Amino acid sequence: MNTKKLSLVVFGLLLIAVLAGCAPKATEQVQTAALPVNKAFADGKEIYFVHLEASDEAAAQQLTDMMKSPVLYVPSLGKVPAEALANVYSFKNGVKGQVSVFDNPPGTSGYTPLRQLNMVVWADATKARELKSVAEIMAAKDAGELAIKATGIVVNMPFVVWDGGKR
DSSP states (O other), rough: OHHHHHHHHHHHHHHHHHHHSSSTTTOOOOOOOOOEEEEEEETEEEEEEOEESSHHHHHHHHHHHHHOOOOEOOOGGGOOOOOGGGEEESSSSSSTOOOOOSSSSSSSTTTTSSEEEEEEEEGGGGGGGOOOOOHHHHHHTTTSSSSEEEEEEEEEEOEEEEEEEEE
């Protein structure tokens, strides 16, 4: 074998050894972190999500207290254009245990983790029922059973588990 071929072979073996040393070991684990999740509904299906940041300081503190995990106050979220937001509907009164309802879950063209917080208020809380979709909320609104108030608060609420997917 001539010197040039031998040099190329040695160089190739050294390169393979270096690259192999840089690859993660099969036994190495990807680092993870635990975050408390909240249950909600999207399109009538149960989902789970996390609260990460909020554009309103009082909302961030309330979510921090509720979840026992820091929700950061990020005022710049309030400057996100409305067309870049999806919606979440939270209930001020009504059925005990009613959870929030999201539009645009992952896999839809309007999905974004940034959510405009809308407060749902039943006109007569004694006639309230559990609602699991935006269509149900809008039908109840059209029937005069409830009102929806946009709060102007934006919350970063990525889905963790949804119909057909999970992180």
